[in-house]
Amino acid sequence: MDATDRAIINRLQHGFPICEYPYRQVAAELDIDEQELINRLQTMLEDKRLSRFGPMYHAERMGGGLSLCAMSIPQNDFDEVVEKINAFPEVAHNYAREHSLNMWFVLATDTPERIQGVLQEIEESTGYPVYNMPKKQEFFIGLHFAL
């Protein structure tokens, strides 16, 4: 990871132009050439230093529902519950965390109304309560992460 890669990542966390030759424009800002910028992006995507480069879509604004949910699952039941929960296509991410609320997953549904329905189905299927924590507000400022 050299200074140029770092500069590219830091610059590209702040948006990308919509114009005919956007790489050329950003490359000029970074004082490198267009093809070098493209090649370095390609390499960083291939070796997974970047997990993505492109438009980031906002699920709720596209008409869908999104929520973070937490559950408290006893260890001896954990694997079985994971299997049941992961079987729901609406479960996008699921993480085990060190806490009495030890399972945290993100639900993404076609409509906001559908969130409640899926929550109920998960409660019925697993027998444990789901704590629904949809975001009330997002503080955008920190989307950028300095390297």
Add this chain to the structure above:
Amino acid sequence: MNVSYTNTPLDDLDRAIIQATQAGLPLTNRPYTAIAEKVGSTPAQVMEHMQKMQNQGIIRRIGAVPNHYVLGFRGNGMSVWDVPDERIQTCGEMVGALDFVSHAYHRPRHPPLWNYNLFAMVHGHDRDEVMQKVEKIAKLLGEDDRGHEVLFSTRILKKTGLRLPGGNS
């Protein structure tokens, strides 16, 4: 930065563009022209629609998402805070502005089990560094910090992309 959720219906070209860019922006010198070819439209139309979606917030931004883990930030903690509800705006903006915080959200409490209303993802090279950064947040919040915890993830149980709602996905 208050977010109001006005759902704007997507038209067919919007949907086609979203589909065509799910994997990312083409890495060719005229990426919007490449998208136009894929969706059977013109570069001008594609750029206009993408600009419109960006203005409406359907596209948050076009940009790079660093993989914190691969970049050596192996300690990622979800810090959760109990701050006074009437101070959430100020606290959220303050915490969200820190360069080691990637996301900050206001979420509902579930008392008595869960009294936290502010979530901030904190990234560091290891757990110790995350804990030091959390201490910085605590100092910054001062009296508004009525209690906090850090939840480290121990296992990824599932990770898939978000599905495209309401259509041909």
